[in-house]
Amino acid sequence: MIFSHDFGSESFSTDSRLKDDAFSSLVNERIGKEIGYYELPFQSVALIEHIHRFAEKNPFLSAETIHDIAVIGIGGSSLGTKGIDSLLKSKKMPYRTLHFLENTDPIAISKTLSNLKKESTLFIVISKSGKTIETVSIFKTLIGYYHLDLDGIDKERIVAITDEGSPLSRFASYHGIQQFGIPKNVGGRFSVLSAAGIVPLTLAGYDTKSLLEEGGQFLERFFNHEEDHLLDKALFLYKHSSDININVLFAYADELENLCKWYVQLWAESLGKKDGAGKHVGLTPYALIGSIDQHSFLQLIMEGPRDKSVTFITIEDFENNLLIPDISLKYLEMNDVVNGKKFNELINFQCEATKESLRMNNIPTDHIIIKKINEASVGTIIVYYELLTTLMGRMMDINPYNQPGVELGKQILCEKFTE
Amino acid sequence: MIFSHDFGSESFSTDSRLKDDAFSSLVNERIGKEIGYYELPFQSVALIEHIHRFAEKNPFLSAETIHDIAVIGIGGSSLGTKGIDSLLKSKKMPYRTLHFLENTDPIAISKTLSNLKKESTLFIVISKSGKTIETVSIFKTLIGYYHLDLDGIDKERIVAITDEGSPLSRFASYHGIQQFGIPKNVGGRFSVLSAAGIVPLTLAGYDTKSLLEEGGQFLERFFNHEEDHLLDKALFLYKHSSDININVLFAYADELENLCKWYVQLWAESLGKKDGAGKHVGLTPYALIGSIDQHSFLQLIMEGPRDKSVTFITIEDFENNLLIPDISLKYLEMNDVVNGKKFNELINFQCEATKESLRMNNIPTDHIIIKKINEASVGTIIVYYELLTTLMGRMMDINPYNQPGVELGKQILCEKFTE
Structure with a gap:
């Protein structure tokens, strides 16, 4: 550069x-740990290991039936990941394709739904606060559309990324849904190098370590x-x-x-x-x-x-x-x-x-x-x-x-x- | 509204x-005809008739083998058409699909080339001045890539839209390529309701009359x-x-x-x-x-x-x-x-x-x-x-x-x- x-x-x-x-x-x-984004490039290397272990244990990811990843998030929970994906995929399509559900536009949501099949999709719900109205509303729509049974095997098709203890985090814990945390001292728009970006990008197949x-x-x-x-x-x-x-x-x-x-x-x-x-x-x-x-x-x-x-x-x-x-x-x-x-x-x-x-x-x-x-x-x-x-x-x-x-x-x- | x-x-x-x-x-x-965009909504209705007659006579369009239209143009020669197409196709895909070659980005051009087949594509080259370097360079690339023989039947796969008497206009006349004019008193960024927009939108199948x-x-x-x-x-x-x-x-x-x-x-x-x-x-x-x-x-x-x-x-x-x-x-x-x-x-x-x-x-x-x-x-x-x-x-x-x-x-x- x-x-x-x-x-x-x-x-x-x-x-x-x-x-x-x-x-x-x-x-x-940085020293005071008041603001956490400075440590993400170092902390998140360990996160990559966690992601790989999760993928190995997950029945759908490990069986390699998942070809699409739906990222449900808005603003800081999608723009960075989408920007990175757009740039990198122009050179080489990743192993799994990322799709972004980020707006309440009914036509845009309908179009994405029609392109995704439940069998081949992992759903990643991302919200720093864990209660973003757009994200939760779209997530519910997916649950309804794909008949996701949160208490059965379907919960393995879902990943939640949010602040520890947030409403979304508690929801995920309640159903035993896999979750990754965003550090409390990292704001949404500074979170792309936290789990918010690293989980979808790693699962898509990008070299997030580099x-x-x-x-x-x-x-x-x-x-x-x-x-x-x-x-x-x-x-x-x-x-x-x-x-x-x-x-x-x-x-x-x-x-x-x-x-x-x-x-x-x-x-x-x-x-x-x-x-x-x-x-x-x-x-x-x-x-x-x-x-x-x-x-x-x-x-x-x-x-x-x-x-x-x-x-x-x-x-x-x-x-x-x-x-x-x-x-x-x-x-x-x-x-x-x-x-x-x-x-x-x-x-x-x-x-x-x-x-x-x-x-x-x-x-x-x-x-x-x-x-x-x-x-x-x-x-x-x-x-x-x-x-x-x-x-x-x-x-x-x-x-x-x-x-x-x-x-x-x-x-x-x-x-x-x-x- | x-x-x-x-x-x-x-x-x-x-x-x-x-x-x-x-x-x-x-x-x-408007009265002085100094600025021409005011008359376009009325003038261009007659243009639609011309476009239909052209399509009926064109060997490829009339045989209905053309499913894609490549619009080669930049700035005022593409943004309006692209904006209209993006909005309208979200409701219903048009009869023919519009593709826009508007930037000198090599990855973007390569991607469009790989998506288009010569047999099913009409190439519309649009330049108000008739000498825009991006547009002409991309057009030459298409000629090379698709082996377009400008003196043979391939010229029927091409349409030029430009100012009367411009270099592009003279080029088209020289080879007998179909052309539509942009009125002299209509600037590029005010030209979307002239042939610049109406030709591709009509051929795509939109209700340009309405x-x-x-x-x-x-x-x-x-x-x-x-x-x-x-x-x-x-x-x-x-x-x-x-x-x-x-x-x-x-x-x-x-x-x-x-x-x-x-x-x-x-x-x-x-x-x-x-x-x-x-x-x-x-x-x-x-x-x-x-x-x-x-x-x-x-x-x-x-x-x-x-x-x-x-x-x-x-x-x-x-x-x-x-x-x-x-x-x-x-x-x-x-x-x-x-x-x-x-x-x-x-x-x-x-x-x-x-x-x-x-x-x-x-x-x-x-x-x-x-x-x-x-x-x-x-x-x-x-x-x-x-x-x-x-x-x-x-x-x-x-x-x-x-x-x-x-x-x-x-x-x-x-x-x-x-x-």
């Missing part, structure tokens, strides 16, 4: 205290001050946050779209807060796909208000040799300049050209280059954005781990159904 | 001149001052544009995601401009999906900076009876309040609850209710957003129809390949 930026360096020399303080906050959070190891190495390098570009980036974004309050992640690969959605929820929910003084603060994340959005949204970045920073993310080697053939079409010869080039090269040159055009207009950019699509790259990206989000939150003097603003709507919904 | 808003009315009484001026601009654009008719009726009602809520909305968004510069479209249906992407490109590229005084102005569109994004981005809207307005869009009747069964799960009884309810009802109640929670926090909202998923609804939505975008552009004193900011990157790209 290569990280570069054009944020300049002159602005950083005087701000070392801000960086030091934010860095120390993270060190203290994902965790690489994520863990990046995390250790950060804490050893070997990835200080993260501090520089956080400081730049923080210092300009009153003017530049939209942070664009411009990914040059269709396969990164869902991972960008994970970034969007992490950034938006963590950094949109009332600060210590009660002021509404926050940074708005934005996900784009190149080259498609060069043909539309780029206009707004270039000529609209100067309220955006842009992080490019590209894949250096798609491991795909598709090329533009050496064909010259009458009247279309102006495009022959790319004849014989790989699309891999074209799309990355498009990114470079766009980046240059933004820099010429003094729009701040940075660039993350993923070498290849694999589990190791994903682990790094996940930890990179989790650390960056926390650093930003600490500089902004907000709590990046709570989400008081989403509760009111839930209350109103309950009232609507009980009034 | 039902439109409502909470923008208040007291702010509108004194601003009638702004509304009148913007309205007059649109009337003049789509155009309903869109045309909405347009006429607007010009008869029977849809003045559009003027009120534009005025409100314009007047608050310096503070509220992010306009969220919060769609409560997975099936609306791609249509929202069409809105995003239309709004961003039309309204991100230098104004008459050379100032960078613009409004940032944002697409969210409910209920999923209630679990993340909603926090930023509720507690972050007060820089967002929110337009909810819901489907009143999904025509789907899936319900949450009357099952009570031990320890999860708190969710039994929705037992026996349809998901259709739950998702719309979730929207209402979120809307109420935003209104209680004085965040401006409006709401578009689509009665049912069908061609008529889509036609209305398309025209609604095109008119709203133009109105905004006129109030903001910018040209909503050009896109000078996307050219620099194209130049740099060309230099990279020729240097």
